[in-house]
Amino acid sequence: MKPLGYSLIVSLLLSACAQTSPKVESQAPVAPAPAVAAQLVLPNIELTDALLYEILLTDIASQRGHKALAAEGSADLTSKTRDPRIAKRAAQLALESGDMNKAVVALRQWRELEPTSPLAGRMLATILLRGGKLDEAQAELALVLQGSEDQGGARFVQLFQLVAGYPDKTAVLKLMRNLTEPYSQVAEARWALAQTAVLANDNALGLSEVKAARGLNPEWDMAVSLEAQLLLKTEPKQALELLQRYLERHADARDIRLQYARALLEQKQYQAAREQFQRLSKENPESAELAFAIALISLQMNDLKGAETQLQEALSKGNQNQDAVRYYLAQLSEAKENSAEAIARYREVQGGEHYFPSRLRVAHLLAKSDKLDEAQRVLHETEAANNQQRAQLVMYEAQLLREAMRAEEGYQVLQQGLLKLPNHTDLLYETAMAADKLEKYEAAEQLLRKLMQLKPDHAHAYNALGYSFLARNVRIEEGVQLVEKALQLAPNDIAIMDSVGWGYFRSGKLDDSIAMLRKAYASNPDPEIATHLAEVLWAKGDKEEANKLLRDSLKANPDNALLQATIKKLAGQ
Numbered sequence: 001m002k003p004l005g006y007s008l009i010v011s012l013l014l015s016a017c018a019q020t021s022p023k024v025e026s027q028a029p030v031a032p033a034p035a036v037a038a039q040l041v042l043p044n045i046e047l048t049d050a051l052l053y054e055i056l057l058t059d060i061a062s063q064r065g066h067k068a069l070a071a072e073g074s075a076d077l078t079s080k081t082r083d084p085r086i087a088k089r090a091a092q093l094a095l096e097s098g099d100m101n102k103a104v105v106a107l108r109q110w111r112e113l114e115p116t117s118p119l120a121g122r123m124l125a126t127i128l129l130r131g132g133k134l135d136e137a138q139a140e141l142a143l144v145l146q147g148s149e150d151q152g153g154a155r156f157v158q159l160f161q162l163v164a165g166y167p168d169k170t171a172v173l174k175l176m177r178n179l180t181e182p183y184s185q186v187a188e189a190r191w192a193l194a195q196t197a198v199l200a201n202d203n204a205l206g207l208s209e210v211k212a213a214r215g216l217n218p219e220w221d222m223a224v225s226l227e228a229q230l231l232l233k234t235e236p237k238q239a240l241e242l243l244q245r246y247l248e249r250h251a252d253a254r255d256i257r258l259q260y261a262r263a264l265l266e267q268k269q270y271q272a273a274r275e276q277f278q279r280l281s282k283e284n285p286e287s288a289e290l291a292f293a294i295a296l297i298s299l300q301m302n303d304l305k306g307a308e309t310q311l312q313e314a315l316s317k318g319n320q321n322q323d324a325v326r327y328y329l330a331q332l333s334e335a336k337e338n339s340a341e342a343i344a345r346y347r348e349v350q351g352g353e354h355y356f357p358s359r360l361r362v363a364h365l366l367a368k369s370d371k372l373d374e375a376q377r378v379l380h381e382t383e384a385a386n387n388q389q390r391a392q393l394v395m396y397e398a399q400l401l402r403e404a405m406r407a408e409e410g411y412q413v414l415q416q417g418l419l420k421l422p423n424h425t426d427l428l429y430e431t432a433m434a435a436d437k438l439e440k441y442e443a444a445e446q447l448l449r450k451l452m453q454l455k456p457d458h459a460h461a462y463n464a465l466g467y468s469f470l471a472r473n474v475r476i477e478e479g480v481q482l483v484e485k486a487l488q489l490a491p492n493d494i495a496i497m498d499s500v501g502w503g504y505f506r507s508g509k510l511d512d513s514i515a516m517l518r519k520a521y522a523s524n525p526d527p528e529i530a531t532h533l534a535e536v537l538w539a540k541g542d543k544e545e546a547n548k549l550l551r552d553s554l555k556a557n558p559d560n561a562l563l564q565a566t567i568k569k570l571a572g573q
Helices: 003-020 049-063 067-081 084-097 100-113 118-130 134-146 154-163 169-183 187-199 203-216 221-234 236-249 254-266 270-283 288-300 304-316 322-335 339-347 355-368 372-381 387-403 407-420 425-437 441-454 459-472 476-489 494-506 510-523 527-540 543-556 561-571
Strands: none
Touching: 084 100, 100 118, 118 134, 118 154, 134 154, 134 169, 154 169, 154 187, 169 187, 187 203, 187 221, 203 221, 221 236, 221 254, 236 254, 254 270, 270 288, 288 304, 288 322, 304 322, 322 339, 322 355, 339 355, 355 372, 355 387, 372 387, 387 407, 387 425, 407 425, 425 441, 425 459, 441 459, 459 476, 459 494, 476 494, 494 510, 494 527, 510 527, 527 543, 527 561, 543 561
16 A cells, blocks of 8 residues: 555544543643644555554554553554654553553654654653653753743743652752753743742742842743742742832733732731732622632721621622631621521531531520520531541530539530540540539549540640649649649640649749749739739738739739639738
Protein backbone atom coordinates (compact mmCIF):
# COMPACT_ATOMS: atom_id res chain seq x y z
CA MET A 1 0.00 0.00 0.00
CA LYS A 2 0.98 3.60 -0.33
CA PRO A 3 2.39 5.51 2.64
CA LEU A 4 -0.74 7.67 2.66
CA GLY A 5 -2.83 4.66 3.69
CA TYR A 6 -0.57 3.97 6.64
CA SER A 7 -0.63 7.59 7.74
CA LEU A 8 -4.39 7.82 7.50
CA ILE A 9 -4.96 4.62 9.47
CA VAL A 10 -2.53 5.68 12.21
CA SER A 11 -4.27 9.06 12.52
CA LEU A 12 -7.70 7.43 12.75
CA LEU A 13 -6.53 4.86 15.28
CA LEU A 14 -4.85 7.47 17.45
CA SER A 15 -7.97 9.62 17.31
CA ALA A 16 -10.10 6.69 18.40
CA CYS A 17 -7.64 5.83 21.17
CA ALA A 18 -7.73 9.37 22.41
CA GLN A 19 -11.52 9.12 22.76
CA THR A 20 -11.32 5.88 24.73
CA SER A 21 -8.35 6.93 26.89
CA PRO A 22 -8.86 10.56 27.92
CA LYS A 23 -6.76 10.23 31.08
CA VAL A 24 -3.36 9.95 29.47
CA GLU A 25 -2.20 13.53 29.75
CA SER A 26 -3.66 13.91 33.25
CA GLN A 27 -0.76 11.69 34.34
CA ALA A 28 1.48 14.72 33.84
CA PRO A 29 -0.13 18.04 34.88
CA VAL A 30 1.45 20.33 32.37
CA ALA A 31 0.36 23.35 30.42
CA PRO A 32 -0.92 22.88 26.88
CA ALA A 33 1.39 23.11 23.90
CA PRO A 34 1.46 26.28 21.83
CA ALA A 35 -1.50 26.76 19.53
CA VAL A 36 0.69 26.56 16.41
CA ALA A 37 2.73 23.33 16.38
CA ALA A 38 5.71 22.63 14.17
CA GLN A 39 5.05 20.41 11.17
CA LEU A 40 5.69 16.76 12.06
CA VAL A 41 8.26 14.86 10.06
CA LEU A 42 6.49 11.56 9.29
CA PRO A 43 8.18 8.36 8.13
CA ASN A 44 7.66 7.06 4.62
CA ILE A 45 6.81 3.40 5.25
CA GLU A 46 4.49 0.82 3.78
CA LEU A 47 1.44 -0.35 5.69
CA THR A 48 1.90 -4.11 5.54
CA ASP A 49 -0.63 -6.63 6.79
CA ALA A 50 1.67 -7.52 9.68
CA LEU A 51 2.05 -3.86 10.67
CA LEU A 52 -1.69 -3.22 10.48
CA TYR A 53 -2.32 -6.34 12.58
CA GLU A 54 0.10 -5.13 15.26
CA ILE A 55 -1.47 -1.66 15.32
CA LEU A 56 -4.96 -3.14 15.73
CA LEU A 57 -3.77 -5.63 18.35
CA THR A 58 -2.24 -2.82 20.41
CA ASP A 59 -5.44 -0.77 20.16
CA ILE A 60 -7.64 -3.71 21.22
CA ALA A 61 -5.36 -4.46 24.19
CA SER A 62 -5.66 -0.84 25.30
CA GLN A 63 -9.45 -0.76 24.98
CA ARG A 64 -9.79 -3.98 26.98
CA GLY A 65 -7.65 -2.64 29.82
CA HIS A 66 -4.47 -4.60 29.15
CA LYS A 67 -2.30 -1.51 29.57
CA ALA A 68 1.04 -3.26 30.01
CA LEU A 69 0.51 -5.35 26.86
CA ALA A 70 -0.61 -2.28 24.93
CA ALA A 71 2.43 -0.33 26.14
CA GLU A 72 4.79 -3.09 25.00
CA GLY A 73 3.08 -3.29 21.62
CA SER A 74 3.28 0.48 21.12
CA ALA A 75 6.96 0.53 22.11
CA ASP A 76 7.65 -2.18 19.53
CA LEU A 77 5.70 -0.23 16.89
CA THR A 78 7.69 2.90 17.67
CA SER A 79 10.95 1.05 17.09
CA LYS A 80 9.66 -0.35 13.79
CA THR A 81 8.01 2.77 12.37
CA ARG A 82 9.92 5.67 13.97
CA ASP A 83 6.58 7.51 13.75
CA PRO A 84 6.29 10.39 16.32
CA ARG A 85 2.54 9.89 16.57
CA ILE A 86 2.95 6.25 17.59
CA ALA A 87 5.78 7.31 19.91
CA LYS A 88 3.39 9.73 21.63
CA ARG A 89 0.80 6.99 21.99
CA ALA A 90 3.44 4.62 23.34
CA ALA A 91 4.36 7.18 26.00
CA GLN A 92 0.71 7.61 26.96
CA LEU A 93 0.17 3.88 27.28
CA ALA A 94 3.37 3.46 29.30
CA LEU A 95 2.13 6.13 31.70
CA GLU A 96 -1.25 4.42 31.97
CA SER A 97 0.43 1.09 32.69
CA GLY A 98 2.07 2.59 35.78
CA ASP A 99 5.55 1.43 34.79
CA MET A 100 7.53 4.63 35.19
CA ASN A 101 10.76 3.16 33.84
CA LYS A 102 9.03 2.22 30.59
CA ALA A 103 7.36 5.63 30.56
CA VAL A 104 10.74 7.37 30.73
CA VAL A 105 12.07 5.28 27.85
CA ALA A 106 8.93 5.91 25.78
CA LEU A 107 8.98 9.65 26.47
CA ARG A 108 12.62 9.88 25.48
CA GLN A 109 11.80 8.13 22.20
CA TRP A 110 8.89 10.48 21.59
CA ARG A 111 11.03 13.53 22.26
CA GLU A 112 13.76 12.14 19.99
CA LEU A 113 11.27 11.67 17.13
CA GLU A 114 9.47 14.98 17.79
CA PRO A 115 12.16 17.27 19.23
CA THR A 116 9.98 20.37 18.77
CA SER A 117 7.26 19.05 21.12
CA PRO A 118 7.32 20.95 24.43
CA LEU A 119 4.71 18.54 25.79
CA ALA A 120 7.09 15.59 25.47
CA GLY A 121 9.78 17.43 27.39
CA ARG A 122 7.44 18.57 30.13
CA MET A 123 5.93 15.11 30.57
CA LEU A 124 9.38 13.57 30.74
CA ALA A 125 10.49 16.15 33.30
CA THR A 126 7.39 15.46 35.36
CA ILE A 127 8.06 11.72 35.48
CA LEU A 128 11.69 12.30 36.39
CA LEU A 129 10.62 14.65 39.20
CA ARG A 130 8.23 12.05 40.53
CA GLY A 131 11.06 9.56 40.57
CA GLY A 132 13.30 11.95 42.49
CA LYS A 133 15.72 12.35 39.58
CA LEU A 134 16.13 16.11 39.85
CA ASP A 135 19.38 16.37 37.89
CA GLU A 136 17.86 14.58 34.89
CA ALA A 137 14.64 16.59 35.24
CA GLN A 138 16.66 19.81 35.29
CA ALA A 139 18.34 18.91 32.01
CA GLU A 140 14.99 18.22 30.37
CA LEU A 141 13.43 21.42 31.72
CA ALA A 142 16.38 23.45 30.49
CA LEU A 143 15.69 22.08 27.00
CA VAL A 144 11.99 22.91 27.32
CA LEU A 145 12.84 26.50 28.29
CA GLN A 146 15.19 26.86 25.36
CA GLY A 147 12.57 25.58 22.96
CA SER A 148 9.67 27.70 24.24
CA GLU A 149 10.68 31.19 23.19
CA ASP A 150 7.33 31.73 21.50
CA GLN A 151 5.59 31.41 24.87
CA GLY A 152 7.47 34.34 26.38
CA GLY A 153 7.41 34.55 30.16
CA ALA A 154 4.48 32.15 30.43
CA ARG A 155 6.93 29.24 30.26
CA PHE A 156 8.28 30.15 33.72
CA VAL A 157 4.79 30.27 35.23
CA GLN A 158 4.25 26.79 33.80
CA LEU A 159 7.64 25.73 35.15
CA PHE A 160 6.71 26.76 38.69
CA GLN A 161 3.40 24.89 38.46
CA LEU A 162 5.33 21.83 37.31
CA VAL A 163 7.81 21.71 40.21
CA ALA A 164 5.63 23.12 43.02
CA GLY A 165 4.36 19.73 44.16
CA TYR A 166 7.79 18.17 44.68
CA PRO A 167 8.16 17.36 48.42
CA ASP A 168 11.79 18.45 48.91
CA LYS A 169 11.31 22.22 48.63
CA THR A 170 14.98 22.99 49.30
CA ALA A 171 16.04 20.77 46.40
CA VAL A 172 13.41 22.34 44.15
CA LEU A 173 14.68 25.81 45.06
CA LYS A 174 18.17 24.81 44.00
CA LEU A 175 16.78 23.41 40.75
CA MET A 176 14.83 26.61 40.07
CA ARG A 177 17.88 28.78 40.77
CA ASN A 178 19.83 26.83 38.16
CA LEU A 179 17.05 26.96 35.58
CA THR A 180 16.30 30.66 35.92
CA GLU A 181 19.88 31.92 36.20
CA PRO A 182 20.26 32.52 32.41
CA TYR A 183 16.99 34.50 32.39
CA SER A 184 17.64 37.14 35.05
CA GLN A 185 16.10 39.83 32.82
CA VAL A 186 12.81 37.96 32.46
CA ALA A 187 10.26 39.09 35.06
CA GLU A 188 8.44 35.77 35.06
CA ALA A 189 11.70 33.90 35.75
CA ARG A 190 12.34 36.02 38.85
CA TRP A 191 8.71 35.53 39.92
CA ALA A 192 9.01 31.75 39.55
CA LEU A 193 12.14 31.75 41.68
CA ALA A 194 10.40 33.94 44.26
CA GLN A 195 7.43 31.55 44.47
CA THR A 196 9.74 28.58 44.88
CA ALA A 197 11.66 30.39 47.62
CA VAL A 198 8.41 30.97 49.50
CA LEU A 199 7.63 27.24 49.27
CA ALA A 200 11.07 26.58 50.78
CA ASN A 201 10.33 29.04 53.62
CA ASP A 202 12.96 31.50 52.36
CA ASN A 203 10.75 34.57 52.44
CA ALA A 204 13.71 36.95 52.30
CA LEU A 205 14.81 35.53 48.95
CA GLY A 206 11.21 35.44 47.81
CA LEU A 207 10.75 39.13 48.56
CA SER A 208 14.04 40.06 46.91
CA GLU A 209 13.20 38.12 43.74
CA VAL A 210 9.63 39.36 43.41
CA LYS A 211 10.82 42.94 43.82
CA ALA A 212 13.26 42.26 40.98
CA ALA A 213 10.36 40.89 38.93
CA ARG A 214 8.35 44.06 39.59
CA GLY A 215 11.36 46.14 38.62
CA LEU A 216 11.34 44.41 35.23
CA ASN A 217 7.55 44.59 34.86
CA PRO A 218 6.11 47.12 37.34
CA GLU A 219 2.47 46.68 36.28
CA TRP A 220 2.36 42.87 36.39
CA ASP A 221 -0.43 41.99 38.81
CA MET A 222 0.95 38.56 39.79
CA ALA A 223 4.21 40.13 40.96
CA VAL A 224 2.37 42.87 42.84
CA SER A 225 0.18 40.27 44.52
CA LEU A 226 3.11 38.12 45.65
CA GLU A 227 5.11 41.09 46.93
CA ALA A 228 2.13 42.30 48.95
CA GLN A 229 1.57 38.80 50.31
CA LEU A 230 5.15 38.65 51.59
CA LEU A 231 5.20 42.21 52.91
CA LEU A 232 2.07 41.54 54.96
CA LYS A 233 4.10 39.20 57.15
CA THR A 234 6.68 41.82 58.16
CA GLU A 235 5.64 45.25 56.85
CA PRO A 236 1.84 45.27 56.62
CA LYS A 237 1.66 49.03 56.12
CA GLN A 238 3.91 48.81 53.06
CA ALA A 239 1.83 45.93 51.71
CA LEU A 240 -1.37 47.93 51.99
CA GLU A 241 0.24 50.95 50.35
CA LEU A 242 1.53 48.81 47.48
CA LEU A 243 -1.91 47.37 46.78
CA GLN A 244 -3.59 50.76 47.13
CA ARG A 245 -1.20 52.44 44.67
CA TYR A 246 -1.71 49.65 42.15
CA LEU A 247 -5.49 49.99 42.40
CA GLU A 248 -5.21 53.72 41.79
CA ARG A 249 -3.71 52.88 38.39
CA HIS A 250 -5.76 49.74 37.73
CA ALA A 251 -9.17 50.26 39.29
CA ASP A 252 -10.64 47.23 37.53
CA ALA A 253 -8.06 44.74 38.91
CA ARG A 254 -10.59 42.62 40.75
CA ASP A 255 -8.20 40.02 42.20
CA ILE A 256 -5.90 42.71 43.58
CA ARG A 257 -8.86 44.56 45.08
CA LEU A 258 -10.02 41.37 46.74
CA GLN A 259 -6.52 40.82 48.14
CA TYR A 260 -6.48 44.43 49.37
CA ALA A 261 -9.87 43.99 51.06
CA ARG A 262 -8.72 40.82 52.80
CA ALA A 263 -5.44 42.44 53.86
CA LEU A 264 -7.34 45.36 55.41
CA LEU A 265 -9.53 42.88 57.23
CA GLU A 266 -6.49 40.99 58.49
CA GLN A 267 -5.13 44.26 59.85
CA LYS A 268 -8.49 44.88 61.58
CA GLN A 269 -9.18 47.97 59.46
CA TYR A 270 -12.82 46.98 59.32
CA GLN A 271 -14.31 50.17 57.89
CA ALA A 272 -11.85 50.31 55.01
CA ALA A 273 -12.17 46.57 54.38
CA ARG A 274 -15.95 46.81 54.23
CA GLU A 275 -15.75 49.67 51.73
CA GLN A 276 -13.57 47.55 49.43
CA PHE A 277 -15.87 44.53 49.71
CA GLN A 278 -18.87 46.78 49.04
CA ARG A 279 -17.20 48.06 45.89
CA LEU A 280 -16.56 44.50 44.77
CA SER A 281 -20.17 43.64 45.55
CA LYS A 282 -21.44 46.49 43.35
CA GLU A 283 -19.39 45.10 40.49
CA ASN A 284 -20.66 41.57 41.24
CA PRO A 285 -24.22 42.14 42.51
CA GLU A 286 -25.14 38.44 42.30
CA SER A 287 -22.29 37.31 44.56
CA ALA A 288 -23.69 35.81 47.74
CA GLU A 289 -20.16 35.25 49.08
CA LEU A 290 -19.34 38.97 48.95
CA ALA A 291 -22.58 39.81 50.74
CA PHE A 292 -21.66 37.25 53.41
CA ALA A 293 -18.17 38.77 53.80
CA ILE A 294 -19.65 42.26 54.23
CA ALA A 295 -22.06 40.88 56.83
CA LEU A 296 -19.25 39.33 58.91
CA ILE A 297 -17.30 42.59 58.82
CA SER A 298 -20.41 44.47 59.90
CA LEU A 299 -20.68 42.09 62.84
CA GLN A 300 -17.10 42.92 63.81
CA MET A 301 -18.05 46.61 63.66
CA ASN A 302 -21.13 45.91 65.81
CA ASP A 303 -23.32 47.17 62.95
CA LEU A 304 -26.06 44.65 63.65
CA LYS A 305 -28.61 46.19 61.31
CA GLY A 306 -26.16 46.30 58.40
CA ALA A 307 -25.03 42.76 59.14
CA GLU A 308 -28.59 41.43 59.12
CA THR A 309 -29.36 43.14 55.80
CA GLN A 310 -26.28 41.61 54.17
CA LEU A 311 -26.95 38.17 55.66
CA GLN A 312 -30.48 38.21 54.29
CA GLU A 313 -29.04 39.21 50.91
CA ALA A 314 -26.55 36.35 51.05
CA LEU A 315 -29.39 33.98 51.87
CA SER A 316 -31.56 35.21 49.02
CA LYS A 317 -28.65 35.07 46.53
CA GLY A 318 -28.00 31.45 47.36
CA ASN A 319 -24.79 31.52 49.38
CA GLN A 320 -23.01 28.19 49.07
CA ASN A 321 -22.98 27.81 52.84
CA GLN A 322 -26.58 28.55 53.71
CA ASP A 323 -26.18 27.01 57.15
CA ALA A 324 -23.41 29.47 58.03
CA VAL A 325 -25.66 32.38 57.04
CA ARG A 326 -28.52 31.04 59.14
CA TYR A 327 -26.16 30.56 62.08
CA TYR A 328 -25.04 34.20 62.02
CA LEU A 329 -28.62 35.38 61.59
CA ALA A 330 -29.43 33.42 64.74
CA GLN A 331 -26.50 35.09 66.49
CA LEU A 332 -27.95 38.46 65.54
CA SER A 333 -31.30 37.44 66.97
CA GLU A 334 -29.55 36.55 70.22
CA ALA A 335 -27.79 39.91 70.25
CA LYS A 336 -31.22 41.55 69.91
CA GLU A 337 -32.37 39.38 72.84
CA ASN A 338 -35.07 37.80 70.68
CA SER A 339 -34.75 34.25 71.97
CA ALA A 340 -37.72 32.81 70.07
CA GLU A 341 -36.39 34.07 66.74
CA ALA A 342 -32.87 32.93 67.60
CA ILE A 343 -34.08 29.41 68.45
CA ALA A 344 -36.05 29.19 65.20
CA ARG A 345 -33.02 30.32 63.17
CA TYR A 346 -30.63 27.98 64.97
CA ARG A 347 -33.00 25.10 64.27
CA GLU A 348 -32.78 25.88 60.55
CA VAL A 349 -29.06 25.03 60.59
CA GLN A 350 -29.09 21.47 59.31
CA GLY A 351 -25.44 20.63 58.64
CA GLY A 352 -21.84 21.72 58.31
CA GLU A 353 -19.53 23.11 60.96
CA HIS A 354 -22.28 25.29 62.49
CA TYR A 355 -24.76 22.47 63.12
CA PHE A 356 -23.31 21.36 66.44
CA PRO A 357 -22.84 24.82 68.03
CA SER A 358 -26.34 25.73 66.83
CA ARG A 359 -27.81 22.80 68.75
CA LEU A 360 -25.93 23.84 71.88
CA ARG A 361 -27.26 27.38 71.54
CA VAL A 362 -30.82 26.09 71.16
CA ALA A 363 -30.40 24.09 74.37
CA HIS A 364 -28.91 27.10 76.15
CA LEU A 365 -31.73 29.43 75.15
CA LEU A 366 -34.40 26.90 76.08
CA ALA A 367 -32.82 26.37 79.50
CA LYS A 368 -32.59 30.15 79.93
CA SER A 369 -36.34 30.29 79.24
CA ASP A 370 -37.01 27.73 82.02
CA LYS A 371 -37.53 24.91 79.51
CA LEU A 372 -34.78 22.66 80.83
CA ASP A 373 -36.54 19.41 79.95
CA GLU A 374 -36.89 20.54 76.34
CA ALA A 375 -33.26 21.68 76.35
CA GLN A 376 -32.16 18.23 77.49
CA ARG A 377 -34.27 16.64 74.78
CA VAL A 378 -32.53 18.78 72.15
CA LEU A 379 -29.13 17.62 73.43
CA HIS A 380 -30.23 13.98 73.47
CA GLU A 381 -31.46 14.24 69.86
CA THR A 382 -28.35 15.99 68.54
CA GLU A 383 -26.23 13.90 66.21
CA ALA A 384 -22.58 13.96 67.31
CA ALA A 385 -19.87 13.59 64.69
CA ASN A 386 -17.23 12.13 67.04
CA ASN A 387 -16.45 11.28 70.65
CA GLN A 388 -15.38 14.82 71.42
CA GLN A 389 -18.83 16.09 70.48
CA ARG A 390 -20.47 13.23 72.40
CA ALA A 391 -18.53 14.28 75.49
CA GLN A 392 -19.44 17.93 74.90
CA LEU A 393 -23.14 17.07 74.84
CA VAL A 394 -22.82 15.28 78.18
CA MET A 395 -20.81 18.08 79.78
CA TYR A 396 -23.17 20.75 78.45
CA GLU A 397 -26.21 18.98 79.83
CA ALA A 398 -24.49 18.70 83.21
CA GLN A 399 -23.67 22.41 83.08
CA LEU A 400 -27.30 23.34 82.38
CA LEU A 401 -28.42 21.19 85.30
CA ARG A 402 -25.81 22.73 87.58
CA GLU A 403 -26.91 26.24 86.59
CA ALA A 404 -30.49 25.21 87.41
CA MET A 405 -29.30 24.25 90.94
CA ARG A 406 -29.62 20.55 90.12
CA ALA A 407 -25.95 19.70 90.59
CA GLU A 408 -26.54 16.13 91.77
CA GLU A 409 -28.47 15.35 88.57
CA GLY A 410 -25.68 16.93 86.56
CA TYR A 411 -23.17 14.68 88.29
CA GLN A 412 -25.27 11.63 87.45
CA VAL A 413 -25.35 12.69 83.78
CA LEU A 414 -21.54 12.93 83.78
CA GLN A 415 -21.23 9.50 85.35
CA GLN A 416 -23.55 8.02 82.72
CA GLY A 417 -21.41 9.66 80.07
CA LEU A 418 -18.29 8.03 81.48
CA LEU A 419 -19.88 4.60 81.13
CA LYS A 420 -19.85 5.17 77.34
CA LEU A 421 -16.59 7.14 77.19
CA PRO A 422 -14.57 5.85 80.18
CA ASN A 423 -11.21 7.23 79.02
CA HIS A 424 -12.27 10.61 77.66
CA THR A 425 -9.95 13.04 79.46
CA ASP A 426 -12.21 16.13 79.31
CA LEU A 427 -15.14 14.12 80.64
CA LEU A 428 -13.03 12.63 83.42
CA TYR A 429 -11.91 16.10 84.51
CA GLU A 430 -15.42 17.59 84.47
CA THR A 431 -16.83 14.66 86.43
CA ALA A 432 -14.04 14.97 89.00
CA MET A 433 -14.74 18.68 89.42
CA ALA A 434 -18.45 18.00 89.86
CA ALA A 435 -17.70 15.31 92.46
CA ASP A 436 -15.39 17.67 94.37
CA LYS A 437 -18.05 20.41 94.50
CA LEU A 438 -20.54 17.89 95.85
CA GLU A 439 -17.95 16.92 98.49
CA LYS A 440 -17.55 13.44 96.96
CA TYR A 441 -13.82 13.73 97.55
CA GLU A 442 -12.91 10.06 97.25
CA ALA A 443 -14.67 9.76 93.89
CA ALA A 444 -13.02 12.97 92.68
CA GLU A 445 -9.57 11.69 93.66
CA GLN A 446 -10.10 8.38 91.86
CA LEU A 447 -11.13 10.16 88.67
CA LEU A 448 -8.19 12.56 88.81
CA ARG A 449 -5.72 9.74 89.49
CA LYS A 450 -7.06 7.88 86.45
CA LEU A 451 -6.74 11.08 84.37
CA MET A 452 -3.11 11.45 85.45
CA GLN A 453 -2.42 7.89 84.33
CA LEU A 454 -4.05 8.46 80.94
CA LYS A 455 -2.46 11.86 80.43
CA PRO A 456 0.61 12.38 82.63
CA ASP A 457 1.10 15.94 81.35
CA HIS A 458 -2.42 17.10 82.31
CA ALA A 459 -1.37 19.99 84.56
CA HIS A 460 -4.88 20.81 85.73
CA ALA A 461 -5.46 17.28 87.00
CA TYR A 462 -2.50 17.63 89.40
CA ASN A 463 -3.61 21.14 90.32
CA ALA A 464 -7.21 20.14 90.98
CA LEU A 465 -6.31 17.29 93.31
CA GLY A 466 -3.57 19.24 95.06
CA TYR A 467 -5.76 22.30 95.58
CA SER A 468 -8.58 20.09 96.89
CA PHE A 469 -6.24 18.91 99.65
CA LEU A 470 -5.03 22.45 100.37
CA ALA A 471 -8.51 23.99 100.42
CA ARG A 472 -9.65 21.35 102.92
CA ASN A 473 -6.38 21.68 104.87
CA VAL A 474 -5.64 17.95 104.59
CA ARG A 475 -2.58 16.05 103.27
CA ILE A 476 -0.79 19.41 102.91
CA GLU A 477 2.62 18.03 101.95
CA GLU A 478 1.12 15.87 99.19
CA GLY A 479 -1.05 18.77 98.08
CA VAL A 480 1.98 21.06 97.68
CA GLN A 481 3.84 18.38 95.71
CA LEU A 482 0.89 18.03 93.35
CA VAL A 483 0.47 21.74 92.65
CA GLU A 484 4.22 22.19 92.23
CA LYS A 485 4.14 19.35 89.68
CA ALA A 486 1.30 21.17 87.92
CA LEU A 487 3.37 24.37 87.83
CA GLN A 488 6.29 22.51 86.27
CA LEU A 489 3.96 21.37 83.50
CA ALA A 490 2.33 24.80 83.04
CA PRO A 491 4.70 27.44 84.45
CA ASN A 492 2.66 30.42 83.20
CA ASP A 493 -0.75 29.28 84.38
CA ILE A 494 -2.14 31.89 86.79
CA ALA A 495 -4.59 29.56 88.54
CA ILE A 496 -1.81 27.08 89.27
CA MET A 497 0.43 29.88 90.61
CA ASP A 498 -2.41 30.76 92.96
CA SER A 499 -2.63 27.14 94.14
CA VAL A 500 1.11 26.96 94.76
CA GLY A 501 1.01 30.23 96.68
CA TRP A 502 -1.83 28.92 98.82
CA GLY A 503 0.07 25.67 99.34
CA TYR A 504 3.08 27.59 100.65
CA PHE A 505 0.75 29.43 103.04
CA ARG A 506 -0.64 26.16 104.34
CA SER A 507 2.97 24.97 104.78
CA GLY A 508 3.90 28.08 106.79
CA LYS A 509 6.16 29.51 104.06
CA LEU A 510 4.65 32.99 104.17
CA ASP A 511 7.34 34.85 102.23
CA ASP A 512 7.31 32.29 99.42
CA SER A 513 3.53 32.39 99.45
CA ILE A 514 3.37 36.18 99.16
CA ALA A 515 5.92 36.24 96.33
CA MET A 516 4.00 33.64 94.33
CA LEU A 517 0.59 35.22 94.97
CA ARG A 518 1.85 38.70 94.07
CA LYS A 519 3.13 37.30 90.77
CA ALA A 520 -0.22 35.67 90.08
CA TYR A 521 -2.23 38.77 91.06
CA ALA A 522 -0.06 41.04 88.90
CA SER A 523 -0.86 38.86 85.91
CA ASN A 524 -4.56 38.57 86.72
CA PRO A 525 -6.23 40.62 89.47
CA ASP A 526 -8.80 37.91 90.14
CA PRO A 527 -10.93 38.22 93.32
CA GLU A 528 -10.00 34.72 94.52
CA ILE A 529 -6.29 35.46 94.20
CA ALA A 530 -6.92 38.76 96.03
CA THR A 531 -8.52 36.93 98.96
CA HIS A 532 -5.64 34.47 99.18
CA LEU A 533 -3.01 37.19 99.08
CA ALA A 534 -4.93 39.27 101.61
CA GLU A 535 -5.12 36.35 104.04
CA VAL A 536 -1.40 35.68 103.77
CA LEU A 537 -0.57 39.38 104.20
CA TRP A 538 -2.86 39.48 107.24
CA ALA A 539 -1.13 36.43 108.71
CA LYS A 540 2.22 38.11 108.05
CA GLY A 541 1.03 41.17 109.96
CA ASP A 542 0.52 43.48 106.95
CA LYS A 543 -3.12 44.14 107.83
CA GLU A 544 -3.26 47.60 106.23
CA GLU A 545 -2.11 46.29 102.85
CA ALA A 546 -4.46 43.32 103.16
CA ASN A 547 -7.45 45.60 103.81
CA LYS A 548 -6.50 47.92 100.94
CA LEU A 549 -6.14 44.98 98.56
CA LEU A 550 -9.59 43.65 99.51
CA ARG A 551 -11.26 47.08 99.25
CA ASP A 552 -9.75 47.72 95.81
CA SER A 553 -10.79 44.30 94.60
CA LEU A 554 -14.31 44.76 96.00
CA LYS A 555 -14.57 48.11 94.21
CA ALA A 556 -13.84 46.33 90.92
CA ASN A 557 -16.07 43.35 91.83
CA PRO A 558 -18.79 44.77 94.11
CA ASP A 559 -21.00 41.65 94.08
CA ASN A 560 -18.29 39.08 94.75
CA ALA A 561 -19.41 36.93 97.70
CA LEU A 562 -15.94 35.52 98.37
CA LEU A 563 -14.45 39.00 98.82
CA GLN A 564 -17.27 40.02 101.12
CA ALA A 565 -16.88 36.86 103.21
CA THR A 566 -13.10 37.31 103.48
CA ILE A 567 -13.44 40.93 104.60
CA LYS A 568 -15.94 39.85 107.26
CA LYS A 569 -13.71 36.94 108.32
CA LEU A 570 -10.58 39.07 108.74
CA ALA A 571 -12.49 41.84 110.50
CA GLY A 572 -13.58 39.33 113.13
CA GLN A 573 -10.01 38.21 113.88
